[in-house]
Amino acid sequence: MSGLLPVEEAQARTLTLRTPLSPETIAFSECFGRYLSQPVTALRDQPAAALSAMDGYAIRFADLPGPWTIAGEVAAGAVPSRALGPGEAIRIFTGAMLPEGADTVVVQEDVAAKGATLTLTGDGPAARGRHIRPRAGDFAAGAPLLDAGARLTPGAIAAAIMAGAPAAPVHRRPRVAILSTGDELVEPGRPLAPGHIPDSNGAMLAAMLAAEPAAVALPLHARDERGTISNILRELARHHDVIVTIGGASVGDHDHVRGALADAGGAVDFWRVAMRPGKPLIAGTLGEAVLLGLPGNPASAFVTATLFLLPLVRHLAGARDPFQPRGQAPLAVPLAAGGDRRDYLRARLDGGALTPLDSRDSGQTRPLIAANALIVRDRDASARDAGALVDYIAIA
Ligand SMILES: Nc1nc2c(c(=O)[nH]1)N[C@H]1C(S)=C(S)[C@@H](COP(=O)(O)OP(=O)(O)OC[C@H]3O[C@@H](n4cnc5c(N)ncnc54)[C@H](O)[C@@H]3O)O[C@H]1N2
Ligand code: MOO
Numbered sequence: 001m002s003g004l005l006p007v008e009e010a011q012a013r014t015l016t017l018r019t020p021l022s023p024e025t026i027a028f029s030e031c032f033g034r035y036l037s038q039p040v041t042a043l044r045d046q047p048a049a050a051l052s053a054m055d056g057y058a059i060r061f062a063d064l065p066g067p068w069t070i071a072g073e074v075a076a077g078a079v080p081s082r083a084l085g086p087g088e089a090i091r092i093f094t095g096a097m098l099p100e101g102a103d104t105v106v107v108q109e110d111v112a113a114k115g116a117t118l119t120l121t122g123d124g125p126a127a128r129g130r131h132i133r134p135r136a137g138d139f140a141a142g143a144p145l146l147d148a149g150a151r152l153t154p155g156a157i158a159a160a161i162m163a164g165a166p167a168a169p170v171h172r173r174p175r176v177a178i179l180s181t182g183d184e185l186v187e188p189g190r191p192l193a194p195g196h197i198p199d200s201n202g203a204m205l206a207a208m209l210a211a212e213p214a215a216v217a218l219p220l221h222a223r224d225e226r227g228t229i230s231n232i233l234r235e236l237a238r239h240h241d242v243i244v245t246i247g248g249a250s251v252g253d254h255d256h257v258r259g260a261l262a263d264a265g266g267a268v269d270f271w272r273v274a275m276r277p278g279k280p281l282i283a284g285t286l287g288e289a290v291l292l293g294l295p296g297n298p299a300s301a302f303v304t305a306t307l308f309l310l311p312l313v314r315h316l317a318g319a320r321d322p323f324q325p326r327g328q329a330p331l332a333v334p335l336a337a338g339g340d341r342r343d344y345l346r347a348r349l350d351g352g353a354l355t356p357l358d359s360r361d362s363g364q365t366r367p368l369i370a371a372n373a374l375i376v377r378d379r380d381a382s383a384r385d386a387g388a389l390v391d392y393i394a395i396a
Contacts (some may be wrong), residue, residue: 002275007307007342011323014283014308017290020318021241022171023135028161031152031168031277032212035318037389039175040146043164045136050098055392057089057111057118058102060376061128066111074099082109098132101103105131112313139163164352170213173319174241178219179225180247181229182296185221200365201246201294201301208305211396213317214242224248229260237264237289241316247296249280257293258282266291273377276341277362278304290316299362303344326376326391329354331384338381346371347392354392371395 002259005013023037059068066193068089074080076095084090084101092098096159110122122123125131133348139145145159150158152168185199186192202219207214217240222229236243247270248257258268266286271293273281277300284294292309306324314322332353335345347358348365354375357367376391384390 004272004279004341005270007273007275010270010273010281011308011311012284014266014290014292014312015315015322015364017269017283017285017312018241018288018316021271021316023169024172025167025169028168029159031157031170031372032154033211034152034168034170034173035314035320036148036150036152037169037171037318038147039144039148040160040163040165040169042139042141042143045141046138046162047133047135050135051133052092052096052098052105052131053133054105054107055093056105056107056109056131057370058084058092058099058180059089059104059106060084060086060102061104061125063087064104064120064124066118066120070113070116070118072099072347073312080204103128103132105129106153127367147320151316151319158341170317173213173215175215175217175239175311175318176242176244177217177236177240177244178202178244179229179232179236180219180221180246181224181225182221183254185247187221201296201298204302204368205244205246205294205305205309206297208302208310209313210396211344212310212313214313224254224256226256226260226263229256230263233260233266233286233291234264235267237286237291240289242309242312243286243289244292244305245282245291247294249282249293251280255265255280261286261291261293271302273302275342276339278307278344279341281308283308295362298365298368299346302368306374306393308345324386324393324395326393327373328389328391329373330387330389331346331355334386335375335377335388335390338377338379340379342379343375343377345375345377347373347375349392349394350374354390375384 013380069086073091074096075093077097080099084099112121180199180202201341245257249253268284271282281304284291294304311322334354346355359367373392
């Protein structure tokens with residue numbers, strides 16, 4: 001089909017519409033899911049000194065099998081008051097600094113203390129250095145820990161804090177507006193007149209964005225009036241980084257998004273992508289804002305949001321790698337040959353195998369309940385047997 005942009009080209013063009021947003025420094029308590037604006041390098045050794053990894057006694061390995069004279073105690077957070085001498089043991093706890101002179105920890109389950117005398121009752125440590133966390137065993141000062149553009153996962157947050165970073169250097173979150181268009185649409189939960197349907201896409205997109213570093217405004221709705229849509233777009237562009245419209249993207253007499261964007265002073269970068277569902281996707285700019293015009297069919301909106309909106313939001317939020325990775329899994333059932341566009345088939349990944357869900361009608365919402373993957377089937381792909389490996393994208 002002519003005039004349709006290949007998916008990868010359309011995805012790449014979407015990201016070129018705007019560079020990542022400005023950097024800011026925020027508290028670690030607020031930074032989950034954000035992307036780093038600069039690398040994190042360790043500012044300190046961790047641990048900063050050799051520590052005990054167990055509750056027990058610090059000893060010299062050469063003094064085994066004891067007995068020892070108990071010569072003091074050191075708890076986590078304290079500095080040992082003296083060095084360990086030959087034949088001595090110092091009571092020590094998990095996370096406490098190892099006294100100078102000690103090279104091994106014997107766990108308390110392996111010894112018995114009577115007065116100031118400690119005797120071995122179990123096997124004891126098998127080697128010098130047992131139950132000791134060496135200085136800088138986690139990382140040394142100067143170690144590169146996280147790259148710019150990395151996502152702040154719980155683990156990454158923990159490492160950045162331990163590395164001594166005072167706060168999280170990240171990119172600003174994109175402010176995202178969602179605008180459903182269509183005379184037939186009614187706010188969720190409101191009574192429906194004949195010909196009306198509930199606006200399910202607005203809330204669906206807000207939910208998809210809830211897991212992303214985005215400030216998402218309450219979904220809005222406009223009637224199918226070019227002038228109204230144009231005015232709303234112009235207003236939204238003043239305070240948002242991304243405007244997502246839903247519906248009105250196709251060729252019908254009531255499909256006004258492209259016209260309204262032009263009237264508002266914006267520009268279409270591309271329209272129509274070689275994919276199913278989602279062909280009439282629009283991408284463009286209006287002032288500083290990027291506009292994505294998603295097709296109105298629920299599956300089309302879902303798939304185009306997955307492939308274009310979420311990566312755009314991540315890109316603006318500073319992600320180095322904004323696209324969902326593709327996986328491969330075997331088909332649980334045979335798959336028919338592909339058509340003249342790239343297909344993204346709603347599917348269920350269960351027990352390691354993929355089952356395409358029955359409906360290919362992009363107007364249906366019910367298949368979205370079970371779908372946890374999109375099978376990627378290339379244009380003109382041949383039919384595949386059950387068991388054949390196919391590409392998929394995991395979806396939430
Ligand atoms: N002659 C042609 N007709 C259509 C073509 C085409 O190439 N030639 N493309 C079809 C494809 S593919 C799609 S996808 C749809 C997309 O159309 P629009 O983006 O203009 O969407 P609407 O017509 O406004 O709506 C389509 C469908 O989705 C329902 N809808 C819309 N918004 C919502 C919402 N917020 N929540 C729930 N449901 C929504 C709407 O009622 C329609 O049923 O065009 C085909 N037509
Ligand atoms: O592309 Mo439409 O999205 O096939 O239903």
